[in-house]
Amino acid sequence: MTADRHPLSMTVNGNRIDLVVESRRTLAEILREDLGLTGTHLACEHGVCGACTVALDGKAVRSCLMLALQADGGAIETVESLCDDDGALGPLQQAMADSHSFQCAFCAPGFLMTAHCLLAEDRDIGPTRDEIREELSGNLCRCTGYQSIVDGVERAVTALVEARNA
């Protein structure tokens, strides 16, 4: 079969991207291989581990479980968007670093983007520890036992709430 190719337009971390892509390629593959955004990690490649989580129009999605063409017209955020313009860690990243959230950190991009979407939700009070655990339950970490990761997100939530009320 000759390659089935279609145009794809989306914004990735605020930049407009226009490509022509083969229909069978996933969003994760396009991000990593065509756009060089290798912060998005691929592990299980069938939606179980959460390492490839990115934000699509503000919502957490598995980029390995989406054809890139399904993201046509959408706004993608990847883990590369979380740092400040000068490359310094963003607040969520800093909170997780301060909590020693990760060890090998292969899973970190997925956890960070899942937490990023949770923190971006418009709500009066930040999520509780139980809610954080529930929201992170779709991301696997084989190093830490998760407590430090939940600690890190909780630390970010606390800082966010304090900043809002300041």
Added chain:
Amino acid sequence: MPAFCYHRPATVEEAVGLLAEYGSDAKVLAGGQSLVPLLALRLSHPEHLVDIGRIDGLAAVDDGPAGFTVGAAVRHADVELSPVTGRAAPLVAAAMPHIGHRAIRNRGTVCGSLAHADPAAELPAVALAADAEMVVRSASGERTIPAADFFLGYLTSALDETELLTAVRFPSWPRSTGGSVAEVSRRHGDYALVGLAAVVGVGDGGRVERAALSFFGAGATPVRVTEAEQVLVGEHPDPAAFAEAADVVTKSIEPPGDNHATAAYRAHVAGVLTRRCLAEAAGRATGGGA
């Protein structure tokens, strides 16, 4: 992933036209949370994918006199977060937190889960318990299929290869009726080893008028255990009746055994879930809440 031709029809007519043209060579893509893993694992290799995710007419949730209707492009998260769902379709609302994880629910669709007909998934069992109807279109017209006739076998539904499931309709939720969904899985968000969607309707005299016990992960399709439902009808919704029903469930259900759990373990868990779900559903029925 194997190569295929990608189609993005703008209308239902166009979509069913493509299905009529390509037949068994085509698969429908909605949210992709079941199909894309199958493609990634090379367990499915369709020549054509028909992406219905952009069809406007399929994107609506409707709470009308005919019931609670969910279009084929509506995602789990849309239903989960809709303020209408808890009132109009409480059993669907109860199932939502059990379906995968947030990121899965942000993409996966209600109708996609039904059409996929995984017997370990929540929504087929919910549809069966709630007497839902599938609204199905093909190039030659529309028909409806009751949930009881829809799930034929493992990943097999009554949909013809040229047909598109355009919506699922849950009948209006009766008064004094409660629902409950519970499951046991190895990890939260995984497919259930066994799960149950239960409905209890209580009459004016305080006795059970209607009961539905619809199990998932317990066979090649979602399974209603009617013998246990019959045990409940006419009884007061109390722990003794629930225990009797649970006993009937454990003895009559015939779940599969595999390397995740033995058949005997699943049958035992089915009984435990029966007691828990009936207590919760009856409490919701008599407490006035959903």
